[in-house]
Amino acid sequence: MDTPLRILLVEDDPTSSRFIAAALQALPAQVDLAESQASAIELALATGHDLWLVDARLPDGDGIALLHALRARGLTTRALAHTASLDRHDHDALLAAGFRKVLCKPLAGAELRAAVHCALGLREPRPPAHASPAAAATHAPLWDDDAALRALNGNHAHVAQLRGLFVAELEDTGAALMAHWRDDDLECLEAGLHRLRASCGFVGAVRLGAAVAAWQAAPREVEPRSSFERALRDTLAQPPG
Structure with a gap:
């Protein structure tokens, strides 16, 4: 590919955005990051993108509302959705809204790049089969270094950076989830688990992810x-x- 792609990544979680951006840059691609629906609309209107990659959940709305808002402004850029939800109804709703494909986090870098190539009509080897999420939470290894390196094209610096951020935030993340559970706030609990599951996959935190x-x-x-x-x-x- 002679000219790098220009991709708009809409993702509010720092760990997820760094992983996805690093994986996309290997295409190669120039990645513009938006952390909210409002900033995504501003960037999309100001910049010509080859593809939008949109998180299904955003702090000021959701991926479906964002896609509708962009289409209402006359933009026709192809779009992929990414989500940690395993609910088939959620996936069907995203597809019905106009996303070409729904990517389920955590996802490998090769799988992400293959989906981008497919959405843009470019040739790419078939992505590896998605691993089953049924690994036992008590027996799986704590960390999978090989998987993290494969996801980031063997870039040790990126892996170390993402893992450092993940570990630095993990204690507070766990405390917040337990507080939601004690308060019986299932909506906030699900949202927090959704984000943490994706982050675990990106950094190879296998046992915690399970x-x-x-x-x-x-x-x-x-x-x-x-x-x-x-x-x-x-x-x-x-x-x-």
Whole structure:
């Protein structure tokens, strides 16, 4: 590819945005980052993009509302959605709104790049099969270094940077999730788990990611919450070397 693509990435989570931007830059692509619906509209109107990559959940709205707002302004750029939700109804709603494909986080860098090539009609090898999320939260390894490096084209500096950010925020993230659970605020709990699950996948925090997925599936049950607390404690106690 002679000329880098210009891609608008709409993502408010710092870990997710850094991972996705690094993966896209390997296309190669120039990535413009928007952290909200309002900033995304401003950037899209000011800049010609080859593709929009939009998070389904945003602090001031959602991906569907954003796509409708951009289409109402006459913009026809192709769009992909990304989400940590496994709910088929959520995926169907995004597709019905006009997104060409829904990418489920966590996703490998190769899978992301293949989806971009496909959306733009460019040739790309078939992406690897998506791993099953059923890994046991108590037996999976804490960290998968090889997966993190594969996702970022072997860039050790990017992996270290993302993991440093992830670990620095993890204790506060866990405390916030437990507070939502104690307050029986399932909406905020689900939103927080959604974001954390994606971040775990990006940095290769395998055991914690499995525990988050299990808690997402049964937010009111005691055992998934206990498994999450154990995985969180173990992950904080043994940060990546």
